[in-house]
Amino acid sequence: MTAEPSRSAGRMRASDADREAVVEQLREAAADGRIDLEELDERLELALTARTHAELAPLTDDLVPVMLESDEPLTLKGGIHGVTRTGRWKVPPRIVAYGGLGGVRLDFTRAECRLREIEVVVDAQMAGVVFVVPVGWRAETDALDPGFGGLKDKTSGERLPGTPVLRISGTCGAGGVVVRYPNLLERRRQRKELSR
Template structure:
């Protein structure tokens, strides 16, 4: 009988993009005066040689979330027809989504998001709101009222270090709220749309 491999998030191998995200957060912390230049050099060196998420996590654990001026939120209203935000788009720190009768789809898979947290106010209403997120993104739904439609998390695994957190509040209404990864069909469509 063979032992199952340890698939806990901390033991997963980190990618170059994961290491770069941590380095960027460290640089921002140094620019804000939260760490000095010696600490920056030491932590950046450790980030660039990190092999797993477990090695990356402690490098930014004491820095807390990055605070960004929230400004005006991105507001999407489903109305009679569906509304979607897909492809490459800039993710703001605050989003408001009203499902209406047509529904709202927010696809984050092709975005370049450097935010630590994204505040999302949801009123799913009749048709609901769907979030499509990359692997490793997390969602905090403690402030989300399940309503009649409820909340469904169809993602795999937990949140990985350096990835954004969707902080959802509001109500799931009758249509419900779903968070999931891209389907096979969506991934094939995205590959076809990539410039050659």
């Protein structure tokens, strides 16, 4: 069992990697025409001198990319045997998950995600849907109908700069919806994979 940090994520010191991630997002936003070069320079200076996550967050909060309506969602159907998306996979802007009798498990911990928002529609049905997210990701579930199974959000709710928001809507059905961080076994497995 790991202890939760006593201070909020926003007050945590930013690392060089955190600052680099924000710098990359700012450069992409300028390339897309969402901010002009003068504003890019201002934000880059603030990003490079930021000491905490709270100082980094406002620099990219208004730069969520526009989702195209023509984008086909990733559709996962649990069926009888269930379905899992884990390891290295590219996260699309929209995901639809049907729990069926076997359930759906989406593990984002090693996924490639450059999005600021991911729209997820769930129909948890009998077996439910489980989301495993890295620390710092946040799930917004206000549009989710709890159904019989209900929602269990085991995350802190704190969002770190440069991390996505899962906007989850739909119904929890009988199986329920769970949002959590990786458990001990999953963390051990990840460490073993990374050490190879």
